[in-house]
Amino acid sequence: RARVFAIANQKGGVGKTTTAINLGTALAACDLKVLVVDLDPQGNASTGFGLTRGDRKRNIYKPLIEGGEVTGCVVPTHVPGLSLVPSAVDLSGAEVELAQADERETRLRSALAPLLGDYDYILVDCPPALGFLTLNAFTAADSVLVPLQAEFYALEGLSHLMRTIERVRRAFNPNLEIQGVVLTMYDKRNNLCDMVANDVREYLGDVVYDTVIPRNVRISEAPSHGKPVLLYDMKSTGAQAYIKLAGEMLRRLRGQ
Amino acid sequence: RARVFAIANQKGGVGKTTTAINLGTALAACDLKVLVVDLDPQGNASTGFGLTRGDRKRNIYKPLIEGGEVTGCVVPTHVPGLSLVPSAVDLSGAEVELAQADERETRLRSALAPLLGDYDYILVDCPPALGFLTLNAFTAADSVLVPLQAEFYALEGLSHLMRTIERVRRAFNPNLEIQGVVLTMYDKRNNLCDMVANDVREYLGDVVYDTVIPRNVRISEAPSHGKPVLLYDMKSTGAQAYIKLAGEMLRRLRGQ
Numbered sequence: 001r002a003r004v005f006a007i008a009n010q011k012g013g014v015g016k017t018t019t020a021i022n023l024g025t026a027l028a029a030c031d032l033k034v035l036v037v038d039l040d041p042q043g044n045a046s047t048g049f050g051l052t053r054g055d056r057k058r059n060i061y062k063p064l065i066e067g068g069e070v071t072g073c074v075v076p077t078h079v080p081g082l083s084l085v086p087s088a089v090d091l092s093g094a095e096v097e098l099a100q101a102d103e104r105e106t107r108l109r110s111a112l113a114p115l116l117g118d119y120d121y122i123l124v125d126c127p128p129a130l131g132f133l134t135l136n137a138f139t140a141a142d143s144v145l146v147p148l149q150a151e152f153y154a155l156e157g158l159s160h161l162m163r164t165i166e167r168v169r170r171a172f173n174p175n176l177e178i179q180g181v182v183l184t185m186y187d188k189r190n191n192l193c194d195m196v197a198n199d200v201r202e203y204l205g206d207v208v209y210d211t212v213i214p215r216n217v218r219i220s221e222a223p224s225h226g227k228p229v230l231l232y233d234m235k236s237t238g239a240q241a242y243i244k245l246a247g248e249m250l251r252r253l254r255g256q
Numbered sequence: 257r258a259r260v261f262a263i264a265n266q267k268g269g270v271g272k273t274t275t276a277i278n279l280g281t282a283l284a285a286c287d288l289k290v291l292v293v294d295l296d297p298q299g300n301a302s303t304g305f306g307l308t309r310g311d312r313k314r315n316i317y318k319p320l321i322e323g324g325e326v327t328g329c330v331v332p333t334h335v336p337g338l339s340l341v342p343s344a345v346d347l348s349g350a351e352v353e354l355a356q357a358d359e360r361e362t363r364l365r366s367a368l369a370p371l372l373g374d375y376d377y378i379l380v381d382c383p384p385a386l387g388f389l390t391l392n393a394f395t396a397a398d399s400v401l402v403p404l405q406a407e408f409y410a411l412e413g414l415s416h417l418m419r420t421i422e423r424v425r426r427a428f429n430p431n432l433e434i435q436g437v438v439l440t441m442y443d444k445r446n447n448l449c450d451m452v453a454n455d456v457r458e459y460l461g462d463v464v465y466d467t468v469i470p471r472n473v474r475i476s477e478a479p480s481h482g483k484p485v486l487l488y489d490m491k492s493t494g495a496q497a498y499i500k501l502a503g504e505m506l507r508r509l510r511g512q
């Protein structure tokens with residue numbers, strides 16, 4: 001049975017999509033079967049895997065909104081062992097469309113149920129908000145992985161994110177855990193990063209991963225080539241950090 | 257009568273809040289009366305001006321959702337000539353709450369109407385989405401200022417943003433213009449920035465501001481001191497860039 005991760009943080013631009021793509025790729029490189037679900041209307045994860053607009057005709061929208069069959073919406077990527085359910089621009093209207101519907105929060109959980117036997121890990125890339133789409137991801141997930149940019153505004157939103165996870169645990173998903181917090185775009189020369197890192201480790205202890213993702217220009221170049229950084233430049237510090245992160249995650253999961 | 261700007265981009269972390277705070281401060285430094293409206297449930301603009309959680313008891317929520325009086329929700333800041341309407345965490349539930357209500361899109365425009373005579377400029381900081389809150393900002397605004405990080409994913413979302421502005425222009429606000437696109441977090445040593453800048457200037461021409469905001473660590477340090485970078489470190493390249501941006505904007509507005 002697949003373990004499902006929601007990759008979430010309502011703060012924008014903290015590395016959610018970059019983590020979904022590259023952690024997913026690093027896990028697939030360990031011979032694990034991985035599915036990435038792009039739940040962000042922006043569709044950056046779909047782009048990061050090289051999908052054109054035309055490749056997204058089948059996507060997460062129908063299974064989520066109309067309860068359609070999801071298996072037919074899974075597409076292969078250039079990464080061996082990693083498949084994707086693409087996003088759709090229409091997702092941005094989903095919150096209002098389902099405002100009065102029943103079981104709003106459990107739609108993604110039902111949609112993913114038939115796929116759980118086919119994968120080892122399912123990573124859900126969330127939009128920068130704590131609305132309907134992210135709440136669906138929290139209800140469908142076993143745990144939440146929180147990418148956190150080591151900046152002041154990003155730190156500010158953490159307590160609100162933790163309270164929301166607690167609310168979902170009580171109302172819809174009693175097993176929901178926090179998989180961990182991963183510091184991203186970390187610049188060793190910048191005191192602010194150290195300050196934020198110390199604050200977060202004091203506040204959350206070993207929930208914060210030891211592995212830190214450094215700011216690395218190869219990471220931001222890779223999406224324009226439609227490839228994860230592990231395929232674009234395997235030797236870069238960014239690719240190596242995501243390989244290390246996958247290793248630490250697997251150790252933590254075994255240790256549990 | 258105040259000119260109202262929506263500072264918007266659905267891509268997260270591109271410098272919307274940083275631009276609202278620092279462009280607002282630079283305009284106030286030119287002896288103009290400025291109001292910043294924090295329409296993002298994260299409340300980063302309120303934090304960036306040094307407001308604690310306790311200072312936000314009166315905020316944009318009631319005027320927006322219940323049609324309450326907005327004048328009493330305006331608070332002063334440390335910046336002479338610049339006031340703020342703080343954000344509220346409850347804003348994140350607004351979209352569903354008003355899903356069936358009448359005149360959903362014109363709530364902010366009605367709420368701001370009584371203030372138009374008191375200010376020269378009103379800047380509305382938007383959340384990273386094209387949902388109810390940002391659509392309200394587009395309907396209330398005279399023009400949209402688009403901060404754009406010079407990265408590949410940020411470029412991808414631009415056409416969707418432009419289409420949404422066009423839709424609002426047709427349905428709710430025929431006068432809505434694009435004030436301009438401002439390149440942010442620009443790193444001259446990074447070829448990707450030049451590539452994206454060339455692409456955007458080719459696609460949009462002189463809608464793109466000449467002034468570029470460089471990546472500058474003093475900008476990201478300022479929020480932890482509750483001050484705009486112009487007050488935190490006036491001599492920094494970041495502060496100087498926002499002063500230049502205010503100058504270019506005023507020239508463009510006079511030229512119109």
Ligand SMILES: Nc1ncnc2c1ncn2[C@@H]1O[C@H](COP(=O)(O)OP(=O)(O)OP(=O)(O)O)[C@@H](O)[C@H]1O
Nearest residue numbers: 012013014015016017018128185215216220268407
């Ligand atoms: N470690 C890194 N080093 C350099 N650039 C990075 C790094 N991680 C992410 N980026 C770049 O920073 C930008 C933001 O990252 P990304 O889009 O993954 O964040 P996000 O949280 O998914 O954003 P959103 O909130 O819009 O969904 C992207 O342009 C990405 O390429």
Ligand SMILES: Nc1ncnc2c1ncn2[C@@H]1O[C@H](COP(=O)(O)OP(=O)(O)OP(=O)(O)O)[C@@H](O)[C@H]1O
Nearest residue numbers: 012151268269270271272273274384470471472476
């Ligand atoms: N020019 C700059 N140089 C360095 N850091 C910057 C610059 N502009 C913004 N930042 C930092 O980058 C992060 C993102 O900026 P900001 O929060 O203003 O973006 P945003 O678009 O408002 O994000 P969101 O989508 O979450 O609302 C913040 O931590 C901010 O301090």
Ligand SMILES: [Mg+2]
Nearest residue numbers: 016017040044
């Ligand atoms: Mg993303």
Ligand SMILES: [Mg+2]
Nearest residue numbers: 272273296300
């Ligand atoms: Mg912001």
